[in-house]
Amino acid sequence: MDNEMNGFDYYLYGKRLKEATRKSIIKQVQAFKQWVEAEQIPDVTEVSYNDVMAYVKYCTTQNNAQKTIAIKLTFLNHYFMWLIKEGEMNENPVSNIKVQGIRRKKLHHLFTTAELELIYQQYEATRSTGARNRVILGLVVYQSLRMEEITQLTLKDLQLKEGKVHVRGSRKTNSRALKLEAQQMVDLLEYLSNGRKELLEQTGKHTDQLFISSGTGEQLFNTMQYLLKQLRNQHTKVMDWKQLRASVISNWVKVHGLRKAQYMAGHKYVSSTEAYKQHDIDGLRGDIDQFHPIQ
Structure with a gap:
């Protein structure tokens, strides 16, 4: 393991997780980081809620069972909580996803x-x-x-x-x-x-x-x-601040286009803004309806 994963492993050890469990979590995190790199997301600390939703969609295309995806998200939640503890992130992109196996719920409302x-x-x-x-x-x-x-x-x-x-x-x-x-x-x-x-x-x-x-x-x-x-x-219909911010940026993309919306949102990369394109968000909705989202 590299230094980062060693530090993460020590964090998991402090939570009294068994060695086999820690290895499974680290293996999943490493797989996720490979996906992040393939998607050309600049850094794992810049992963957003919509990126996680895109990862869920990717997992479904790989024929992962819904329970398997739920477990993967639980593992990633440990990782993002550790990054927050280390001061590398301010918000956990998985925290607003309530993983409940195959229970069906709707994606949160985006405001006009x-x-x-x-x-x-x-x-x-x-x-x-x-x-x-x-x-x-x-x-x-x-x-x-x-x-x-x-x-x-x-x-x-x-x-x-x-x-x-x-x-x-x-x-x-x-x-x-x-x-x-x-x-x-x-x-x-x-x-x-x-x-x-x-x-x-x-x-x-x-x-x-x-x-x-x-x-x-x-x-x-x-x-x-x-x-x-x-x-x-x-x-x-108001759930959290992320929902309100996502609504604003989604509306900007529709009215002003990607480049101006990118400037207004302060995104360093246009790929971050592309996640708020309405058809992308709507495309994820069906996948999320299968089992879990926002509380």
């Missing part, structure tokens, strides 16, 4: 632009935290920003005269400047004038971060979880 607009408009902003959360929601349903991108935004990233927000790049994403919608601008100015100032006073913080958490730290994980819970209560 009009539906996303309604989700935003119907969110009522009460108090300073509500004003903040409404602006955050807008950046997801209009600009498809990731949690880490939202957390990293500072006042300097706002280009209010141009009506844009600058999103910094990272190891996995490109920087870009995205247009803000008219209602977003109104809500953003309201938040800057009142809500943000109130949160700074309440917490005693001194920071140029755009979004101020209510707690002592600077992370927005609890804020995002609470906001998601509110959205789920109000809209039964």
Whole structure:
């Protein structure tokens, strides 16, 4: 085994898995990595939910039984959880797939632009935290920003005269400047004038971060979880942030084409954006209906 697999094996050993089980998991991970390379996905740490769905489709073409595929996904879940623990990934592309053998469930709903607009408009902003959360929601349903991108935004990233927000790049994403919608601008100015100032006073913080958490730290994980819970209560089809972001990017591909959608999403490679082409997503739906998806 190479150094990476040795480290992964030690992680599995810490979970008290038997040697035979660990060997089976590592063998499956190595097979998956070969598939990733064959698909020209730049790195296993850039694998997305849609990539995993494509792998499921590949497994079915290899006549894998549904239970076998479910086991393979369980093994891959161990691997992605280890990569997250090692700081190599932020999200587990397998975590939203509830593997339940051959139980039939439907793929999660992808929202139209009009539906996303309604989700935003119907969110009522009460108090300073509500004003903040409404602006955050807008950046997801209009600009498809990731949690880490939202957390990293500072006042300097706002280009209010141009009506844009600058999103910094990272190891996995490109920087870009995205247009803000008219209602977003109104809500953003309201938040800057009142809500943000109130949160700074309440917490005693001194920071140029755009979004101020209510707690002592600077992370927005609890804020995002609470906001998601509110959205789920109000809209039964809302499942998670990935679903909302996938909806936005899928709509961009249909309206603007691949290259512009790639820029807007911050994807380094157009292959990442191609996964959101509607006919590809619809093509996967039948395979996923056979046994498992999103909860």
